Amino acid sequence: MFEHLFPRERFQRFYKFLEEKGFENPSPFSKGTTSLIFKGKMHEENVIIKLARPDSPRYNLSREAEIIKVLEGRGITPALIEYGTFEGLDYLIRRFAPGEPILYADVEKQHLIEIVKKTALLDALGIDHGQIQGGKHIIIGKGVWIIDFEKAGFRKPKNLTSAIAMLFLNDNSISKRIITKFGLNSDFLSLIMEAAEEYKRSRNVEGILSLISSL
Ligand SMILES: Nc1ncnc2c1ncn2[C@@H]1O[C@H](COP(=O)(O)OP(=O)(O)OP(=O)(O)O)[C@@H](O)[C@H]1O
Numbered sequence: 001m002f003e004h005l006f007p008r009e010r011f012q013r014f015y016k017f018l019e020e021k022g023f024e025n026p027s028p029f030s031k032g033t034t035s036l037i038f039k040g041k042m043h044e045e046n047v048i049i050k051l052a053r054p055d056s057p058r059y060n061l062s063r064e065a066e067i068i069k070v071l072e073g074r075g076i077t078p079a080l081i082e083y084g085t086f087e088g089l090d091y092l093i094r095r096f097a098p099g100e101p102i103l104y105a106d107v108e109k110q111h112l113i114e115i116v117k118k119t120a121l122l123d124a125l126g127i128d129h130g131q132i133q134g135g136k137h138i139i140i141g142k143g144v145w146i147i148d149f150e151k152a153g154f155r156k157p158k159n160l161t162s163a164i165a166m167l168f169l170n171d172n173s174i175s176k177r178i179i180t181k182f183g184l185n186s187d188f189l190s191l192i193m194e195a196a197e198e199y200k201r202s203r204n205v206e207g208i209l210s211l212i213s214s215l
């Protein structure tokens with residue numbers, strides 16, 4: 001999967017490095033624009049290691065590590081296990097989020113409620129994820145996890161309003177699926193748009209939650 005980026009000898013050194021820290025059975029899992037993801041087990045838990053791609057210009061994962069630490073224990077993003085470097089490449093080891101990106105997932109009402117609560121909590125903490133709308137970073141499984149905080153920062157947060165746009169208001173494959181699945185009409189969409197405007201003014205999430213709860 002990553003052979004063209006990682007010559008065999010370097011791979012072997014990397015796997016040995018992982019083995020020495022107790023990261024068992026590493027296997028290539030996914031390739032992002034800035035990182036390579038390997039899945040494995042550590043202390044009986046499913047984990048991933050996100051390693052900066054050797055071909056991305058000195059990519060620094062320290063900010064992502066810092067933000068994940070602030071979110072520790074809040075149920076928004078899987079816990080950080082370790083942050084370090086391997087042969088000059090930054091890496092993060094964290095718990096695995098079971099599920100699939102919302103871009104492809106079958107979204108239940110309970111997921112919508114969890115997305116609202118978790119993005120509102122991020123807003124309240126003053127952290128803007130920055131890439132909510134793409135649909136690649138919300139993992140839908142039994143629960144909901146938000147991953148990839150590389151573009152996140154302490155700035156005016158727009159997480160919940162971005163999520164509402166992605167889920168209901170923008171023209172994309174996620175909203176199309178949700179509109180069809182829940183049989184949403186233009187009245188509902190106007191109401192959710194108004195509730196999002198109200199949330200922007202008051203930071204009160206109740207209007208949005210009660211609309212979604214009525215589905
Ligand atoms: N903690 C996790 N649990 C489960 N899957 C994960 C986790 N972290 C990353 N992944 C998977 O690896 C992919 C890439 O991870 P991530 O988005 O953090 O990397 P990236 O290099 O920033 O990618 P992108 O270019 O898509 O932003 C994700 O889309 C997801 O499928």
Ligand SMILES: [Mg+2]
Pocket residue numbers: 032033034148150
């Ligand atoms: Mg990314």
